[in-house]
Amino acid sequence: MTSAEERGRDLAERARSGDRRGLARLLTEIENRTRVSEAALRVLYPMAGQAHLVGVTGAPGAGKSTLVAALVRAVRATDRAAAVLAIDPSSPISGGAILGDRVRMQEHAGDRQVFIRSMASRGHSGGLAAAAADASAALDAAGFPFVFLETVGAGQSEVEVASIADTTVVVEAPEMGDEVQAIKAGLLEVADLVVVTKGDRPGAQRTAAQMRAMLSIGAADHGAADAGPDMSAVEHHAAAGSDVSAVEHHAAAGSDVSAVEHHAAAGSDVSAVEHHAPAVGPDTPDTAPATHAMSRGRRRPKRPQVLLVTAPTGEGIAELVEALDRRLAARTSGALESARLARAAAQLDGILTERLRSRLHDPRLGIEVDHLVRAVAGHELDPYEAADRVMERVAPAR
Amino acid sequence: MSERPIKVLIAKPGLDGHDRGAKVLARGLRDEGFEVVYTGLRQTPEMIASAALQEDVDVVGLSILSGAHMTLLPRVCRALRDEGLTDVLVTAGGIIPDDDIPALHEAGIDRVFGPGTTIGEVAEYLRSHARSRGDA
Numbered sequence: 436m437t438s439a440e441e442r443g444r445d446l447a448e449r450a451r452s453g454d455r456r457g458l459a460r461l462l463t464e465i466e467n468r469t470r471v472s473e474a475a476l477r478v479l480y481p482m483a484g485q486a487h488l489v490g491v492t493g494a495p496g497a498g499k500s501t502l503v504a505a506l507v508r509a510v511r512a513t514d515r516a517a518a519v520l521a522i523d524p525s526s527p528i529s530g531g532a533i534l535g536d537r538v539r540m541q542e543h544a545g546d547r548q549v550f551i552r553s554m555a556s557r558g559h560s561g562g563l564a565a566a567a568a569d570a571s572a573a574l575d576a577a578g579f580p581f582v583f584l585e586t587v588g589a590g591q592s593e594v595e596v597a598s599i600a601d602t603t604v605v606v607e608a609p610e611m612g613d614e615v616q617a618i619k620a621g622l623l624e625v626a627d628l629v630v631v632t633k634g635d636r637p638g639a640q641r642t643a644a645q646m647r648a649m650l651s652i653g654a655a656d657h658g659a660a661d662a663g664p665d666m667s668a669v670e671h672h673a674a675a676g677s678d679v680s681a682v683e684h685h686a687a688a689g690s691d692v693s694a695v696e697h698h699a700a701a702g703s704d705v706s707a708v709e710h711h712a713p714a715v716g717p718d719t720p721d722t723a724p725a726t727h728a729m730s731r732g733r734r735r736p737k738r739p740q741v742l743l744v745t746a747p748t749g750e751g752i753a754e755l756v757e758a759l760d761r762r763l764a765a766r767t768s769g770a771l772e773s774a775r776l777a778r779a780a781a782q783l784d785g786i787l788t789e790r791l792r793s794r795l796h797d798p799r800l801g802i803e804v805d806h807l808v809r810a811v812a813g814h815e816l817d818p819y820e821a822a823d824r825v826m827e828r829v830a831p832a833r
Numbered sequence: 834m835s836e837r838p839i840k841v842l843i844a845k846p847g848l849d850g851h852d853r854g855a856k857v858l859a860r861g862l863r864d865e866g867f868e869v870v871y872t873g874l875r876q877t878p879e880m881i882a883s884a885a886l887q888e889d890v891d892v893v894g895l896s897i898l899s900g901a902h903m904t905l906l907p908r909v910c911r912a913l914r915d916e917g918l919t920d921v922l923v924t925a926g927g928i929i930p931d932d933d934i935p936a937l938h939e940a941g942i943d944r945v946f947g948p949g950t951t952i953g954e955v956a957e958y959l960r961s962h963a964r965s966r967g968d969a
């Protein structure tokens with residue numbers, strides 16, 4: 436038992452001092468949710484909190500890994516180190532996984548100031564967010580000022596993971612038929628920034644315009660529902676590229692826009708679009724209390740900035756890094772506050788769940804889980820009574 | 834999860850431009866329950882070693898068709914040792930004549946899989962020889 440603690444402290448020390456192998460070993464312990472990782476995190480957590488944790492999520496093939504590689508390139512150009520945590524889904528059948536994100540990041544393979552780690556999502560549902568948060572904290576404490584967290588925006592748990600970041604970047608590729616699906620998946624709801632990738636492809640600007648229009652409508656809905664101060668969102672102008680008609684905007688959004696006054700200016704000058712979003716202001720100042728973060732998740736900017744990039748050539752990447760840096764700079768004014776509260780809440784929640792589960796199966800407590808499950812299945816016991824009996828053993832109310 | 838998946842890096846050293854075989858192996862091992870990191874084509878020994886280190890893999894599987902195995906594979910083994918990765922299982926597959934195998938063992942390749950090897954055989958070998966995770 437003490438040896439796990441000693442090993443944890445040792446790995447923490449090694450990770451802190453720049454020993455990459457120690458860091459890699461520590462990340463394995465974190466993935467495995469071991470006592471060693473817990474001991475290490477107890478040492479490292481107070482030292483973390485310096486890095487900008489950037490979540491990058493979107494559909495498979497949207498260009499996330501290519502984007503992350505370009506972001507790392509831009510960050511390295513300013514002489515800052517960068518870490519990448521790329522999470523791919525495990526097969527629910529075999530438990531195995533293919534972790535292929537490194538393929539797009541080969542240009543950074545020889546760089547000691549870049550650390551790339553792939554992680555399989557494995558079975559642990561809520562635990563994935565906890566593992567990702569721990570891994571990010573370890574990379575943060577190891578001194579990386581940027582930690583990029585790539586996840587496939589498919590399942591609920593992946594979206595959850597993306598939203599533990601300080602800044603969540605939702606990636607959309609042109610002409611994947613994803614514009615509406617993104618809304619369905621709730622992806623755009625977690626976006627602090629939206630990046631339309633593959634700017635060199637036909638239809639990229641059209642997709643960016645559609646994203647802007649959709650997000651504007653979303654903002655209007657929020658404004659009305661929350662009766663927030665930003666009523667300007669109710670009446671807005673969505674500028675669009677020359678190939679987009681106002682009708683398409685309505686169709687793409689698929690929601691009732693009659694409640695708001697919606698002007699889609701089908702201008703032909705796309706550069707006007709580029710300047711539109713930043714002028715709105717990418718962030719909503721936020722002073723949500725922790726309890727708010729716990730109960731409702733974090734608040735998002737009402738109108739996330741939409742950026743168009745071509746990652747392989749680097750076009751648009753400088754603007755994206757600037758937007759990221761702006762968000763971090765606003766940290767002192769509280770812009771990242773709600774994101775960090777939400778992360779802390781998710782961490783606590785995940786760890787409590789893990790602890791409860793492990794207690795459930797602790798033989799010393801003698802909880803006959805199988806017996807209870809059978810009784811509930813046979814309707815001899817209601818599930819609430821069963822839960823109460825477990826709780827009485829695990830954490831008796833005083 | 835009681836049994837943690839074994840983590841394998843599949844890498845293609847050298848300049849040949851075919852990775853179909855490596856991809857088939859990666860998918861096959863995924864279906865056998867392994868976590869497979871795939872890094873793509875044209876890997877230098879140093880790139881392979883640094884990926885193995887960062888990913889903390891249990892196994893490095895090298896796929897080589899270029900005929901340059903006698904120079905490249907020992908260099909990969911050396912690069913792994915230089916990074917301190919002495920407890921990683923190293924295997925190789927591709928077109929490697931039997932006569933070359935003893936020298937490759939000598940250089941640090943733990944096992945050479947011939948052209949007819951099935952995924953099941955590879956999986957079985959890895960399960961019984963890869964370091965168990967979490968210790969060491």
Ligand SMILES: Nc1nc2c(ncn2[C@@H]2O[C@H](COP(=O)(O)OP(=O)(O)O)[C@@H](O)[C@H]2O)c(=O)[nH]1
Nearest residue numbers: 495496497498499500501539633634745746747
């Ligand atoms: N034309 C073009 N293709 C891109 C761009 N970015 C990524 N791709 C391609 O899109 C595919 C998926 O990219 P990847 O980064 O692996 O997507 P991920 O699955 O979201 O991580 C790859 O074939 C990339 O080469 C881009 O800006 N332009």
Ligand SMILES: [Mg+2]
Nearest residue numbers: 499500535536
């Ligand atoms: Mg990817």
